[in-house]
Amino acid sequence: MTAPIEVSGSETQAQPEAVLEGVEKKSIQGRSLGQIAWMRLKRDRVAMAGGVVIVLLILLAVFAPLVVRLLGHPPNEFHQDLIDPTLGKPLKPFGGVSADFLFGLEPGNGRDVFSRVVYGARVSLLVGFLATLVAVVIGTTLGVVAGYFGGWVDSLIARLMDIFLAFPLLLFSIAVVGVIPQRMWGLSGNGLRMAVLVFIIGFFSWPYIGRIVRGQTLSLREREFVDAARSLGASNTYIIVREILPNLVAPILVYATLLIPTNILFEAGLSFLGVGINPPTPAWGSMLSDAIGTYRIAPHFVLAPGLAIFVTVLAFNLFGDGLRDALDPRTR
16 A cells, blocks of 8 residues: 655645746746847857957047046147157157056157047047948938839939949048038037048948848848738838838848948048048047158057057957857857
8 A cells, every 4th residue: 555645735836827837937938039149149258358348448438538637648748858859759668658658658749649549549439430320320221212112212222322332432531521611510620520521431331231231121021021011001111110120130230330340440541641630639540640750769659559440440340240140040
């Protein structure tokens, strides 16, 4: 004769509904696509390292006055007493690198290189982010319209993309920035120059993201959920905004992170050619241009802005690659 089995708990807790409710609370945990992408992104240490560098660069640019006050000197403050009057190079070895001047001194006038690199991050990141925002807005709008409506609308926008891609952007930028008036759109000085740079870079960069969005939209408009929305009487605007655009967030976000370093490099190139931000406002490109004549006697002056550009572009590229892998459901 077998012994009776002892069962703990009340009769209500033994009901199937109660058992399933406990299982749902404790064991079954649904994850959204965003949570899955974040879990995959966290496993990519290289991409996370790039993301950390990007966050640090943004904080460095935002709190540049505080950082310079704690670790450096005003970016336009001269320290000619620390410069050799004959050779024009810092008196101390290694370009004047010390606890007071972390990246050394600028040859000739003795300005703090560290402070100028920190303030230069403001210009590069601001132009890079704003120009990318302009390109994303224009490219997404025209790409969705071309891919969804097709026909002559698609052909017209596609030819417009070809024209913009064939446009000599560098020569046009040099010509426009070189002839802008002293005051326009209520702006003047470097504020006007930065607005013109953002507009030119962003306005001529939209075809790259427009092509990607157009291709994705051509595929999405044939999906079942779009046909279902159309059969229920949804308007074209509703389908584009509520059905297609949410499915384009991932490719837009990935390409935007890869477009930002391209725009930063373009801004640095314009500043290097002398058509960027006016001195004495620091910019990485103009610092490289100033270092050409002194790289033999003070090579550190070339390394500081050059490494700043290199690290920034590399961080965005690594993070963009990792974000693409995390948001792509076909990758393992």
